Amino acid sequence: MNSGYAVPAVALVVLATVLVGAFGLRISRTTSDFYVASRTVGPRLNAAAISGEYLSAASFLGIAGLVLVQGPDMLWYPVGYTAGYLVLLLFVAAPLRRSGAYTLPDFAEARLASQAVRRLAGAFVVGVGWLYLLPQLQGAGLTLTAVLTGAPDWLGGVIVAVVVTAIVAAGGMRSITFVQAFQYWLKLTALLVPALFLVLAWQRDGAPSHAFDEPAAFREQRVVRVEDGLDLRLEEPLTVTVHGTVDGRVHRGTELRLPAGTHHIDGGTRLTFAEGTEVPAAGRGVDDALSPSRAESREERPLYATYGLILATFFGTMGLPHVVVRFYTSPHGVAARRTTVAVLGLIGAFYLLPPVYGALGRLYAPELTLTGNADAAVLLLPDRVIGGAGGDLLGALVAGGAFAAFLSTASGLTMAVAGVLTQDVLPSRGVRHFRLGTVLAMAVPLGASILVGGLPVADAVGLAFAVSASSFCPLLVLGIWWRRLTPPGAAAGMLVGGGSAFLAVAATMAGYPGEGPWHALLAWPALWSVPLGFLTMVLVSLATPGRVPPGTASVLARFHLPEELRSEVSA
Amino acid sequence: MPQDPTERRVVVTGPPRRALPHARLRSRGWYPHAFGYYRPRTEIDEQTTLGHTYVRSLMRIQLRAGLTVFAVLALLVGPLPLVFAAAPDARRLEWAVLGFGLYPPLVLLARWYVRRAERNERDFVRLVEDR
Numbered sequence: 001m002n003s004g005y006a007v008p009a010v011a012l013v014v015l016a017t018v019l020v021g022a023f024g025l026r027i028s029r030t031t032s033d034f035y036v037a038s039r040t041v042g043p044r045l046n047a048a049a050i051s052g053e054y055l056s057a058a059s060f061l062g063i064a065g066l067v068l069v070q071g072p073d074m075l076w077y078p079v080g081y082t083a084g085y086l087v088l089l090l091f092v093a094a095p096l097r098r099s100g101a102y103t104l105p106d107f108a109e110a111r112l113a114s115q116a117v118r119r120l121a122g123a124f125v126v127g128v129g130w131l132y133l134l135p136q137l138q139g140a141g142l143t144l145t146a147v148l149t150g151a152p153d154w155l156g157g158v159i160v161a162v163v164v165t166a167i168v169a170a171g172g173m174r175s176i177t178f179v180q181a182f183q184y185w186l187k188l189t190a191l192l193v194p195a196l197f198l199v200l201a202w203q204r205d206g207a208p209s210h211a212f213d214e215p216a217a218f219r220e221q222r223v224v225r226v227e228d229g230l231d232l233r234l235e236e237p238l239t240v241t242v243h244g245t246v247d248g249r250v251h252r253g254t255e256l257r258l259p260a261g262t263h264h265i266d267g268g269t270r271l272t273f274a275e276g277t278e279v280p281a282a283g284r285g286v287d288d289a290l291s292p293s294r295a296e297s298r299e300e301r302p303l304y305a306t307y308g309l310i311l312a313t314f315f316g317t318m319g320l321p322h323v324v325v326r327f328y329t330s331p332h333g334v335a336a337r338r339t340t341v342a343v344l345g346l347i348g349a350f351y352l353l354p355p356v357y358g359a360l361g362r363l364y365a366p367e368l369t370l371t372g373n374a375d376a377a378v379l380l381l382p383d384r385v386i387g388g389a390g391g392d393l394l395g396a397l398v399a400g401g402a403f404a405a406f407l408s409t410a411s412g413l414t415m416a417v418a419g420v421l422t423q424d425v426l427p428s429r430g431v432r433h434f435r436l437g438t439v440l441a442m443a444v445p446l447g448a449s450i451l452v453g454g455l456p457v458a459d460a461v462g463l464a465f466a467v468s469a470s471s472f473c474p475l476l477v478l479g480i481w482w483r484r485l486t487p488p489g490a491a492a493g494m495l496v497g498g499g500s501a502f503l504a505v506a507a508t509m510a511g512y513p514g515e516g517p518w519h520a521l522l523a524w525p526a527l528w529s530v531p532l533g534f535l536t537m538v539l540v541s542l543a544t545p546g547r548v549p550p551g552t553a554s555v556l557a558r559f560h561l562p563e564e565l566r567s568e569v570s571a
Numbered sequence: 572m573p574q575d576p577t578e579r580r581v582v583v584t585g586p587p588r589r590a591l592p593h594a595r596l597r598s599r600g601w602y603p604h605a606f607g608y609y610r611p612r613t614e615i616d617e618q619t620t621l622g623h624t625y626v627r628s629l630m631r632i633q634l635r636a637g638l639t640v641f642a643v644l645a646l647l648v649g650p651l652p653l654v655f656a657a658a659p660d661a662r663r664l665e666w667a668v669l670g671f672g673l674y675p676p677l678v679l680l681a682r683w684y685v686r687r688a689e690r691n692e693r694d695f696v697r698l699v700e701d702r
Contacts, residue, residue, distance in 0.1 A: 075665075225670075302656065
């Protein structure tokens with residue numbers, strides 16, 4: 001990729017973000033402006049802001065890369081990310097807004113009148129928020145390294161962290177709302193315009209359609225340089241010309257016929273594939289930093305893994321702290337519902353694009369499967385397919401959009417985490433402490449991302465969804481619809497459900513227990529941890545009937561009554 | 572035929588005003604006919620047992636709306652992985668359904684639910700305001 005265009009594009013996105021944020025700052029005056037934009041954000045602006053915040057690096061780059069490597073099964077990710085909003089709309093949206101709370105811990109306290117549950121919910125918000133921030137910062141580093149050869153890995157993360165902290169600390173929710181809405185349209189444009197040109201180029205090419213068949217194949221002779229060592233899993237024998245080391249033996253330009261089975265390729269090896277060769281599947285050794293990849297476990301238990309993914313994304317969305325905090329900015333419950341419908345439309349429209357990149361990537365850049373660089377597919381395709389100055393310009397547009405993705409998701413998460421830190425951890429309230437909370441909210445994940453640079457951060461995204469689905473989803477759904485929920489039940493459910501999901505994924509990340517059915521169970525915990533969370537919450541609540549908070553009936557009335565009946569009730 | 576004017580006023584003004592919403596609301600699960608001639612709005616405001624019963628009926632009908640749409644979603648999405656696993660050759664179908672086909676039904680389901688939930692709330696307001 002030509003950095004002559006991409007670097008100015010990234011700089012322009014950062015500059016535009018700061019300018020739009022400054023515009024919001026001019027009209028951001030009170031504490032209420034800071035936390036919830038004074039609750040006056042209309043459905044259309046708010047929907048664009050929610051979508052802009054939600055479409056993270058994993059959506060912008062990761063999905064196309066995953067589809068390229070693992071095929072159409074991975075399209076369950078965007079479907080799940082979208083359907084999560086439908087589930088949120090059905091059970092949570094309007095009552096959550098009517099609860100009148102600022103954050104998830106506020107909701108827990110309002111519903112259960114318990115400081116202990118409030119603190120537990122706050123801890124989960126901070127944990128999930130930091131887990132989700134980590135891949136955003138690392139993804140920013142990756143993108144900057146891809147467009148600007150020689151940039152250190154941590155530079156992109158630091159740029160994102162500084163810009164986001166400055167905007168959030170200066171303008172709070174009001175200016176963030178404008179920034180997010182702006183970035184939704186920026187991201188859509190950055191994927192849509194190059195996609196149109198790519199599809200035109202594909203049609204001029206005679207519209208080859210074998211990308212939809214399994215597996216992908218090379219369209220022309222292609223030399224692939226394997227950066228890090230990897231294992232090739234061959235279903236059928238493969239003929240390839242090798243410069244380097246395969247299975248421990250050094251070759252210099254020999255044509256090899258590898259029998260079916262697993263072969264180890266050392267780093268630095270060049271493989272030359274002939275036209276029409278099927279792209280072999282890479283085993284362990286390919287780390288896609290942005291994509292929640294669990295290639296091995298998917299092969300072992302594909303159906304179980306697919307259902308685990310569906311459950312985690314469908315139920316996890318409602319508990320993501322940066323998503324939930326947005327609903328408090330709607331003026332009333334009816335607007336919160338309509339906003340959610342608009343969000344579904346906007347997100348659905350966006351998710352039509354990554355599959356296009358994934359499919360074209362299978363056609364024009366299938367070797368990315370082997371180089372362990374599949375997340376860069378979206379960034380590399382314009383140059384590969386169109387080429388020339390046009391390809392460079394389109395590539396720069398995509399790079400700018402990718403940076404917008406990191407900036408917007410990171411600012412929403414920072415906002416949510418900073419809100420909790422300010423209200424529950426730092427001593428007194430007020431705008432000054434909110435700014436201190438913002439710095440703290442960003443400093444921890446930034447430090448972690450620099451320290452644990454090599455960690456497969458994609459797992460952090462999956463972990464965030466699984467933990468949120470098994471802790472906040474039961475709390476919200478039962479809290480809103482079930483009047484017998486008690487504080488001990490809520491605390492036990494969050495600890496058992498969210499805690500076990502957290503431990504399960506942490507165990508998989510640490511490499512335990514390697515293979516077999518246990519591995520799949522631990523790598524995709526949502527299928528058992530979500531029911532476990534619900535069940536624990538219900539059973540413990542039923543066992544402690546005396547602890548039902550006295551004000552439950554009037555709290556539930558406030559959640560569910562339309563605003564026009566509210567004045568006297570809440571008084 | 573009652574001769575006393577006050578008694579007659581009670582009989583005539585009450586039922587005709589409420590007859591229309593009653594029949595329609597009852598068919599959707601409301602049971603306001605049990606509440607006689609009390610003013611429901613006051614009951615809710617004063618948080619009496621009767622008022623809580625009103626809120627409970629609103630919650631029940633809203634939960635039913637949510638669960639109905641959720642059931643449709645589960646029936647729509649649930650069998651898909653099985654179908655794709657059973658027909659590994661239908662790759663193009665999988666691309667089409669997961670890449671494009673599922674998003675319009677999701678938006679339509681959302682719009683359907685919002686319309687239903689808002690209608691439930693309007694009916695409830697009309698009921699308790701005694702209009």
